[in-house]
């Protein structure tokens with residue numbers, strides 16, 4: 298299509314696998330994500346016995362994890378999910394002060410530590426890894442052609458938004474093309490396609506930049522950044538309108 302494409306790599310690989318949970322539970326309905334210095338590790342519910350793993354990590358660590366026998370891989374994973382890390386004292390104090398303040402004004406505290414389900418096995422042959430990067434096409438459309446999904450944009454999996462952005466593209470393109478056909482216009486006219494591009498870029502670009510910002514915010518151990526993300530999460534959790542606005546943006 299001869300269009301410009303902006304991209305960069307995160308120097309991380311995403312290791313995916315299908316995991317067997319230690320206990321069957323109807324409560325396996327929550328997606329978990331833990332942000333580690335090497336990258337986030339996420340468990341996404343599949344059914345009452347299995348979860349899907351997305352483990353972002355350094356290319357060296359991923360190479361090592363892919364080679365491990367199943368039992369050692371599970372040990373490494375459970376350690377990544379449950380190991381307690383030394384927390385920064387200043388951040389901990391700031392979290393406590395904010396919690397006390399929230400209690401005073403009757404907002405929910407955020408000090409409970411909920412735990413992800415523990416994992417006992419990995420489904421044979423389900424481990425694989427992919428390089429992680431950011432990519433965005435300056436234009437999504439050309440004469441009689443439209444890009445949707447990862448062909449138009451690629452994001453870090455930490456927000457679980459890749460597929461959603463693609464579904465949103467398809468829904469929008471479908472609506473615009475249907476409207477064009479009902480109105481008797483030629484299918485795939487550049488005017489209609491440009492409307493699709495404008496609508497989707499207005500939604501996709503801010504979402505993508507927010508995800509890229511989060512990736513950078515969670516890739517550092519510098520105290521001001523740790524403080525910012527810690528307090529940011531605590532405030533987001535306590536203030537329902539902010540939380541709802543984020544959910545709303547993520548659902549389109």
Ligand SMILES: Cc1cc2nc3c(=O)[nH]c(=O)nc-3n(C[C@H](O)[C@H](O)[C@H](O)COP(=O)(O)OP(=O)(O)OC[C@H]3O[C@@H](n4cnc5c(N)ncnc54)[C@H](O)[C@@H]3O)c2cc1C
Pocket residue numbers: 310311312313341351427428445446447448454457458459460461463
């Ligand atoms: C490690 C990792 C974890 C992820 N986790 C999540 C998550 O938790 N939640 C989420 O929403 N998203 C996640 N994503 C993103 C998600 O996988 C993608 O956004 C989604 O798969 C994009 O779908 P797509 O159909 O646009 O593209 P793709 O899934 O890339 O499909 C494109 C298809 O086209 C085929 N193809 C390519 N070139 C040609 C050709 N010339 N001829 C014929 N066929 C061709 C490819 O083989 C491929 O099958 C993750 C991505 C990665 C890498």
